[in-house]
Amino acid sequence: MKDQAAKLNPIMVAITTFMVLLIVWLIARGLLLPAAAMFWGLLIPLLLGLIVLGCYLRAPVAYEITPDNRLVVRFRWGSRQFAFVKRFHPVPGRFWFTLRLWGNGGVFGATGIYWNRTFGVFHAYVTDQKKKVVVELQNGKKVVISPANAEEWNGPGAAA
Numbered sequence: 001m002k003d004q005a006a007k008l009n010p011i012m013v014a015i016t017t018f019m020v021l022l023i024v025w026l027i028a029r030g031l032l033l034p035a036a037a038m039f040w041g042l043l044i045p046l047l048l049g050l051i052v053l054g055c056y057l058r059a060p061v062a063y064e065i066t067p068d069n070r071l072v073v074r075f076r077w078g079s080r081q082f083a084f085v086k087r088f089h090p091v092p093g094r095f096w097f098t099l100r101l102w103g104n105g106g107v108f109g110a111t112g113i114y115w116n117r118t119f120g121v122f123h124a125y126v127t128d129q130k131k132k133v134v135v136e137l138q139n140g141k142k143v144v145i146s147p148a149n150a151e152e153w154n155g156p157g158a159a160a
Contacts, residue, residue, distance in 0.1 A: 006128035
């Protein structure tokens with residue numbers, strides 16, 4: 001089974017747009033500073049720009065259950081392969097009260113390690129919070145993804 005990542009939902013588009021515009025504005029402000037202060041005025045915006053670039057390169061673009069029954073998340077730059085899949089199913093509605101333990105909360109997607117009461121600790125590679133699929137791995141871990149056709153992701157771990 002293979003599918004593209006869902007398009008960014010409007011909230012993530014707004015967060016991404018805000019961050020990019022903020023960094024551009026901060027860089028422009030830094031360039032207007034006197035020469036003695038320009039280094040420090042540009043250091044933070046450029047570091048923020050590198051973080052946003054990292055978020056862009058590590059945003060999910062596709063998901064796949066390989067023929068040997070492993071989950072692969074593909075990014076703009078690289079991919080990540082997980083353990084063998086036990087089962088997967090779509091999750092209706094939103095996750096309420098989910099804590100981000102480590103990761104990105106909305107710039108080009110929501111990626112990282114999260115926790116909520118329903119699933120415990122899980123990895124997330126989500127671009128649209130309305131199209132979530134929970135992939136349960138045989139090692140007991142869970143991964144939440146957001147394929148474009150989330151309703152088709154329902155079944156046991158056997159690759160389709």
